[in-house]
Amino acid sequence: MCGVDGFFTQTPDGGDYRTCGVCGSGCGLDYHYGILYDMKLSRKEFYEQVCDTSDNNYDLDYCQHCRILTFLGCTHEVGGCTDNRYNTHFISEWINKKTGEKFIGMPLFDDNQDWIDHVNDVQILKYYCPNKNSVCTKAPYPITKYPKYYDECDLSNTI
Ligand SMILES: [Zn+2]
Ligand SMILES: [Zn+2]
Numbered sequence: 001m002c003g004v005d006g007f008f009t010q011t012p013d014g015g016d017y018r019t020c021g022v023c024g025s026g027c028g029l030d031y032h033y034g035i036l037y038d039m040k041l042s043r044k045e046f047y048e049q050v051c052d053t054s055d056n057n058y059d060l061d062y063c064q065h066c067r068i069l070t071f072l073g074c075t076h077e078v079g080g081c082t083d084n085r086y087n088t089h090f091i092s093e094w095i096n097k098k099t100g101e102k103f104i105g106m107p108l109f110d111d112n113q114d115w116i117d118h119v120n121d122v123q124i125l126k127y128y129c130p131n132k133n134s135v136c137t138k139a140p141y142p143i144t145k146y147p148k149y150y151d152e153c154d155l156s157n158t159i
């Protein structure tokens, strides 16, 4: 932890789950930490019963507390054993496929059911990276020694 402020998505416990870039709670589809835990569904059951996988929106991290979707993002800190910290990527532009309405910013769901019912209406047009180019000065695998572990972010840092 270098103490730099920003929005980070972590992959703790060897990448067992992901955290929300805003509130830090465990999110995504992980059975032990994410929405599937509350729904009492395995990942396989979820895909078979609930989800239309024609879009990849379910791969994004849906946070039950913030009710938003975030994306893993570019690398901030490589910790080894896939215990990493990423600069969270946020949606900056999307279209509601049902209504054709275009929005600036990110979709906000009413609750888990709203996410399940409507996540596939969301077509994402653009992401942005508020922490763009934030690289950890205290990483166990620092960029100075392991540059190939770190990726360049090609997003804008503002909406
Ligand atoms: Zn959250
Ligand atoms: Zn980025």
Ligand SMILES: [Zn+2]
Binding pocket: 001, 002, 003, 004, 076, 077, 135, 136, 137, 138
């Ligand atoms: Zn750091």
